[in-house]
Amino acid sequence: MTTRPLPPAPEPLPRPVTDAHTHLLSTQEFSGLAVADALAAARAVNVTRLVEVGVDVASSRAAVALSETHPEVVANIAIHPNDAARLGVNLAGALAELEPLAAHPGVRGIGETGLDYFRTTDAAGRALQRESFTWHIRLAQRTGATLVIHDRDAHDDVLAVLDEAGVPERVVMHCFSGDAAFAAECVARGAWLSFPGTLTFKPNEALREAARAVPADRLLVETDAPYLTPMPFRGKPNSSYLLPLTVAFLAGVRGLGLGDCCDLVNDNAAAAFGGGWGA
Numbered sequence: 001m002t003t004r005p006l007p008p009a010p011e012p013l014p015r016p017v018t019d020a021h022t023h024l025l026s027t028q029e030f031s032g033l034a035v036a037d038a039l040a041a042a043r044a045v046n047v048t049r050l051v052e053v054g055v056d057v058a059s060s061r062a063a064v065a066l067s068e069t070h071p072e073v074v075a076n077i078a079i080h081p082n083d084a085a086r087l088g089v090n091l092a093g094a095l096a097e098l099e100p101l102a103a104h105p106g107v108r109g110i111g112e113t114g115l116d117y118f119r120t121t122d123a124a125g126r127a128l129q130r131e132s133f134t135w136h137i138r139l140a141q142r143t144g145a146t147l148v149i150h151d152r153d154a155h156d157d158v159l160a161v162l163d164e165a166g167v168p169e170r171v172v173m174h175c176f177s178g179d180a181a182f183a184a185e186c187v188a189r190g191a192w193l194s195f196p197g198t199l200t201f202k203p204n205e206a207l208r209e210a211a212r213a214v215p216a217d218r219l220l221v222e223t224d225a226p227y228l229t230p231m232p233f234r235g236k237p238n239s240s241y242l243l244p245l246t247v248a249f250l251a252g253v254r255g256l257g258l259g260d261c262c263d264l265v266n267d268n269a270a271a272a273f274g275g276g277w278g279a
């Protein structure tokens with residue numbers, strides 16, 4: 001197993017918060033941090049609930065299994081847009097395998113789905129991403145689960161596909177990466193915007209403007225671990241126990257007290273994913 005040195009734990013948060021998007025299983029592979037240890041480290045800093053996100057059939061099944069064994073974890077299931085592009089003719093088979101998982105009570109979200117024009121540059125791959133995204137939107141509509149969108153360098157097309165397929169009741173823009181104008185477009189569609197550690201990166205002033213501009217009840221925080229580690233640990237492995245760094249930063253951006261910011265993002269996560277799980 002590869003092991004990369006993990007950053008030290010920050011000060012515990014004064015109130016419980018939810019990591020709205022993480023990959024405990026990839027984190028285990030990437031940094032050697034076992035899932036049970038990651039959950040214990042998160043709990044120690046008051047990150048008491050987590051949304052574990054699948055990116056293919058195997059990791060979606062594993063996310064569902066984690067939701068059964070760990071009451072603080074709920075699952076999101078999906079074929080990630082880059083996986084959809086890679087699957088080619090096998091995409092339909094993978095989607096058919098994924099679909100029955102949606103009925104599991106631990107599944108609160110359909111995603112991460114969407115478009116990734118950064119990693120997928122060919123027209124055929126992007127067409128598969130749009131097809132897969134539309135399929136996931138329809139699944140979210142049928143099941144009532146929250147749609148969780150991955151959008152990398154594809155803001156306009158993400159909105160176009162969403163508008164064409166019909167916006168589900170609940171939508172989360174995971175790893176929000178747009179400016180205030182795009183944030184307003186998302187909020188107009190009823191979306192929550194989930195901010196990762198990139199909020200703390202020095203060049204990302206447009207992202208901070210977006211975080212300042214959106215209505216308070218639309219704000220979420222996430223790690224998207226094992227990547228996007230907040231400052232001052234950018235480049236090191238990420239994990240849910242580092243979420244307090246992003247929460248504290250968001251509190252500063254919004255001019256909120258830390259405890260109030262915790263309550264805000266925690267209540268918003270409950271609204272976005274249905275609540276009623278974990279602490």
Ligand SMILES: [Zn+2]
Pocket residue numbers: 112150151174175
């Ligand atoms: Zn993503």
Ligand SMILES: [Zn+2]
Pocket residue numbers: 021022023053112224
């Ligand atoms: Zn992710």
